[in-house]
Amino acid sequence: MKGIVKIFPGVRALDGVDLEVLPGEVHCLLGQNGAGKSTLIKTLAGAHTPEEGTIEWQGKEVTLSSPVAAINTGIATMYQELDLIPGLSVAENIWLGHEPSTVGFSKRGSERSTAREMLKRLGHPEIPVNREVGRLSAAGQQIVSMARALSHDAKLIIMDEPSAVLDQDEVENLFRTIRDLSASGVAVVYISHRLEEIREIGDRITVIKDGRTVAVNLPAKTTPTDDVVRLMTGRSVEYAFPPRQTGTPLAERKELLRVEGLTRKGEFNNVSFSVRAGEIVGLAGLVGAGRSEILETIYGARAQDSGTVVFDGKTLRPGNVPAAVKLGMGLAPEERKSQALFLDHPVAHNISAATLKRYSKLGWLDRRRELKDAAEQSTALELRPAGPMRPVRNLSGGNQQKAVVGRWLLKGCRLLLLDEPTRGVDIGARAELYALVRRLADSGVGVLLVSSEVPEVLGLADRVLVIREGHIVREAPATELDEHKVLDLVMAGTLEGALK
Amino acid sequence: TNSSEEDDDVAANVAAPAASGSEAPGAPVTIGFSAPAADHGWMAAITTYAREQAEAYPEVTFNATEGTNDVNLQISQVETLINDKVDVLVILPHDGKALTEIGRKATQAGIPVINLDREFSDALAYRLFIAGNNYGMGVAAGNFIAEQMKAKGVSNPVIGEIPGIDSLPLTQERSQGFKDALTAAGLKLGPRVPAEFTVESGERAASNLLQAAPKLDAVWNHDDDQGIGVLQAIKNAGRDEFIMVGGAGSGTAVKDIAADNTVLKATVTYSPSMSASAIRLARNIGQGKGMSDLVEHEVPSRIILTSETITKENAADYKFGFAS
Amino acid sequence: MTPRNEDLGAAAGAPVADEHARIERAAAESTAPKSAFARLADSSAGRNSGLVLALVVICAIGLITKGDTFATTDNVWTILRLAAVGGVISVGMTFVIIAGGIDLSVGAIVALASVWATTTGTQDIGTFGIIFTSIVVATACGVINGVLIAYGKVVAFIATLAGLATYRGLAENLSDRKTQSIDTPSGFLDFFGAEPGGIPVLVIMFAVVAVLGWLLLNRTTFGRRTFAIGGNPEAARLAGINVKRQTVMLYALLGFLCGIATIMILARTSAGTSTHGNLYELDAIAAVVIGGTLLSGGRGTIVGTVFGVLIFQTLNNIFTLNNLTTSTQAVAKGLIIVAAVLLQQRVAKTSRS
Amino acid sequence: MTPRNEDLGAAAGAPVADEHARIERAAAESTAPKSAFARLADSSAGRNSGLVLALVVICAIGLITKGDTFATTDNVWTILRLAAVGGVISVGMTFVIIAGGIDLSVGAIVALASVWATTTGTQDIGTFGIIFTSIVVATACGVINGVLIAYGKVVAFIATLAGLATYRGLAENLSDRKTQSIDTPSGFLDFFGAEPGGIPVLVIMFAVVAVLGWLLLNRTTFGRRTFAIGGNPEAARLAGINVKRQTVMLYALLGFLCGIATIMILARTSAGTSTHGNLYELDAIAAVVIGGTLLSGGRGTIVGTVFGVLIFQTLNNIFTLNNLTTSTQAVAKGLIIVAAVLLQQRVAKTSRS
Ligand SMILES: Nc1ncnc2c1ncn2[C@@H]1O[C@H](COP(=O)(O)OP(=O)(O)OP(=O)(O)O)[C@@H](O)[C@H]1O
């Protein structure tokens, strides 16, 4: 690809990008949120038509005018935003658009068996091929998306942040697949904000910034992290975790949240713990362990079968979100698109959605103050481009995530429930976010943090709860745990069991 | 107003069985009845008259399937009545031609069919046809207006028309009669805005008509039910330079005409009492009797009613309206 | 920074099989604690168990109030004959709604096709002329709708609302608002009015359309794509589906089925008129939605639609048998619809937990 | 205890002035490269420029065909008076549709309220009785719809379809299908029939409803929540918005506006009847959708709806002035609607690029 230019109304998303991919290599694409990575690969996938620039495929110039054209050329894509049809089954999604069929009748038997085969290759024989995709977890959907890309027998597979919703276990499966692909000569374009993944799987790196290529042909294994980050952000970033709170010992602080025997059948069982003011409590566990469900139940978005949630001395009625919000809870949910964002509404309105009361007098909105505060919030999170009246839909994935987190930072909650807050957020903004969360805690806010990245939980939290299959298997100060211990716990249940 | 006074009128119109002639009590008869949806004063009166007439005969069982404007559903209702093995069927079809097939089927099944008001396309499909005279109604309205214009000495009068639902054959017949009568008198038809037999559509149509014609001499409104809206629109617009003729003959219209305080000066009838007649004759047919005023042994096969013109002079004599 | 997983696995000593067991358990979780009844509820018939129950309740009402006539074979055929015309259209409407669209013009299409098929010229050609004209006119209208929506990018609601006005207006102009009887002696009425083996031809046609519709929706790529563009049109496009062509084909299919319905209504009434098909759009949409198809697209079943049609028509039949007045019918219908939906939800919930 | 955001900003140590500059720059970014025309197109009037154009074209047709009567003040008031009743309902419908709902029962609500407000008992109380009853009955129907949808979880389409049947059935039962004139001598007709300063009261009412509706939708938390639950109900719920209560309030608002419309229709026709409001639901939805509001929710404008209403009524007026037959009107209307939408798209596209 050479000199690709893509213009959206008001934004020059790509401003002359070059990208060169060799057969059998894993080519990593790096850049900040909103740099233009997804836009670039969408032009390569035929989903966008570029205004300028040329694409060469195996030495010949081609025009990829539609997704079909790209697929037929031999380019398969896993998009950043999951592109599956929720109402169709796993097998149907995998084969969508190129169903094996005789005179229009789809061969459902062969569809299913090949789908099963492919899932097995991906290390997930347990995903039922007849299950509706909408009922799978985000991780499950990502795997189906992967299987679909494989089903095309493509020469080039593009993966836009495939690991964002996966835990380390699943990421390893993914890497095994990628290595298989490379071995058979298939090229992979891999996008991720986790530099350690790039190191492990990547061959070469291309860095883009503000729609322009700023570096090509960097060796993935050896380029110093600082260099990469500077290329991406234009500055050096301190990406260490902020220091923990000193001063009043946590044990002496006021208890903010007390969860007692919380149970939802089939999701989690007899969960009890507490969060104190100014404390960051992390929930570690594998995808599907039930952490999101626990958070949502505390928040009232789901009603528990038994158990109580006591917040600030008051017992909450099950399944009552407005009451929880009124008392000062906020939840940044896991699925930004379906659970958090009003895609067609301006960024500012998305950020202020939970804070409307603050700006209203007898129901009348003070829109100027609302806009100002929302804009400040998005600046604090480095949300780009910053136009507060831009529809959220047009933001890059990482920036959308920032808007979700921004909503609750603006609200100024007393207890913040963060479910995968850094999913898809670039390394610079991530550091900002960590600092922000720590500052919040220091000012007395309680934080309950769910993340599939164990280092994040360990680095940010004061205390860690390890969840396995809906049970708390270990509770300990973060300083007493390390990654190995946590991973052993989430897989084997108890440390003793793992060591045996 | 839905005063009870008009309900009394309705009841008074239904004759109690006499002891002699065709009115003498006879064998039990089950009469099946099907009509379009009673979404209009006139159509509501059709059902009411039929029901009350049937109730006046102890030996008559009245099996009414009420109301639909969907021919498909009405066909199925008649099918249900045939399944039920009624003795005689009285059908006021939503669309005469579209229900011919089922009329024929009923006849073939040995059930005599009385076709009310909207005629089947095949005379073999009914035993008796009773109807008002739509064409005659238009003629009556046209003649009345022509007379008035002549009496007033207006040359080249602007004559408006507010018909009901334009796609119904009955509307087309009425309009044709009206036009023919005007033409015969050397007059021309002016603006024409159809309504939909409802008060509201009458108001809307009249508002538009009055706008389209800054000056009018006469208007024929096909239907007195929609006429309530028409009159209100005229009142709202503060217009009174013309005369209006109503249609079908509702209780309110007759009262207005008698009071003579609106532009409504006359109405031409299309009496819903035909359904009461239909029930009486259905009973006669079911019992194998003739009509006592005729010397024939059996009920004839076609009866067409006439359209009366009701004016201030004769309004007091007219009892057979419908409530609206 | 992140430790390699293999190392971890080795360190933890957890066999791979164990890992699989974990995920498998998670996946099985939702099916495991289910009773036989719940499993039935997950199957196609079961997914409609609420509808079945609603229909059963309605039939019970029929039996109680008018057992002698309601339960006769004749009456069952009466219900089915009545259901047939609207049923055929509802099957087509199911496709369009699953694809995230809507068609308000179906009734008007039936009107136009019925008028066109009964002009003297067409009738002279005979049975074939009537059938051919009905189908071609109706399908053409469907194609026009589809092209406006897919290529003209007019919102389906608006495009077909305009179609409703235009097609019915054309029907009125063409027929001069007169009802046109089929009276050229031809086999048309005899054929479609026949009842081979006691089963009315119209009912057979409805059954065939429903079965073929089911196959088309659930067993072909066409059906798969219909779900896809309704579930997520952008994702469908990215998967290489020609969304525009598929959209046109869907409206054409519905138009075609309106043509079939036209033939059926012509057979039933022996006449074509511009008032045919009045408010069919509402009936069809209502049947589809009662049948559990989402108005927002992406999900729905033909079986549900057939139940929706039967529920409405059985209700009509029971009202007729009981001589209810129109007003009472309306009130009863409204209340029963709400009750049926609430009931259906209750059943769905029980079978899920 | 809640830390205000300002503190955070300060804690971050970023100089406030600097941040502001950054925000301003960013905000300017999106407007900078735009032409004056494009900026107009972005403003409220501009977003509806296609509609304005469509209305202008339609008016031009009116002027050309019937200039002498079309352009009179009287005729303008006639159009506006006709637009008023449906307009008030359409404003309410805009809210419901933006919130992702739909209400098919508005016409039936008007029928029921009009009948109830003109019973002898109510009329005896006088003007106040009529107004009070109209509003209370209509609002109550709206609340029932809302509760069924929000708490009973019945799909809006089905719940209000049932409402359509039930309310109209009740209206027929209550009035025994007779038209009930308002003849108790009271100031009702005089008041609402008045034309202070030459402006009909009904038109004033419509204008007031439209302006208040615009303010409510665009300047209050109520409006913001309406957009939110239409844009993404799950996200709205998780943002702490009481989605159920808001839903009930929205249908109640629409019911209330149906009550206003009932008063207006009573004033215009001086009679209550169960046939009032026939097919209002379709007219209102059509006006809203033509006005650019998405049927799927989350987006829409009151201004667009007002234009939609005006376009339809002006068309009707021009048809009448030109003495077109109903059938020709229907065809013309269909074609003009499609043309208007295609035109609107073209304009929108030009103004965007
Ligand atoms: N449809 C669109 N309309 C307008 N602007 C868009 C659209 N899609 C993307 N953009 C803009 O293009 C720029 C590049 O976005 P892109 O999604 O490619 O970023 P990215 O590098 O993938 O970021 P992330 O890491 O957050 O996923 C952003 O400024 C974004 O706001």
Ligand SMILES: Nc1ncnc2c1ncn2[C@@H]1O[C@H](COP(=O)(O)OP(=O)(O)OP(=O)(O)O)[C@@H](O)[C@H]1O
């Ligand atoms: N809508 C749903 N229907 C059926 N099953 C679901 C649904 N949502 C989630 N599940 C299942 O519930 C289990 C827990 O889900 P989930 O992945 O959200 O857990 P988690 O611990 O929050 O994981 P993570 O946050 O790491 O993704 C999984 O087995 C998932 O498949």
Ligand SMILES: [Mg+2]
């Ligand atoms: Mg991206």
Ligand SMILES: [Mg+2]
């Ligand atoms: Mg989760």
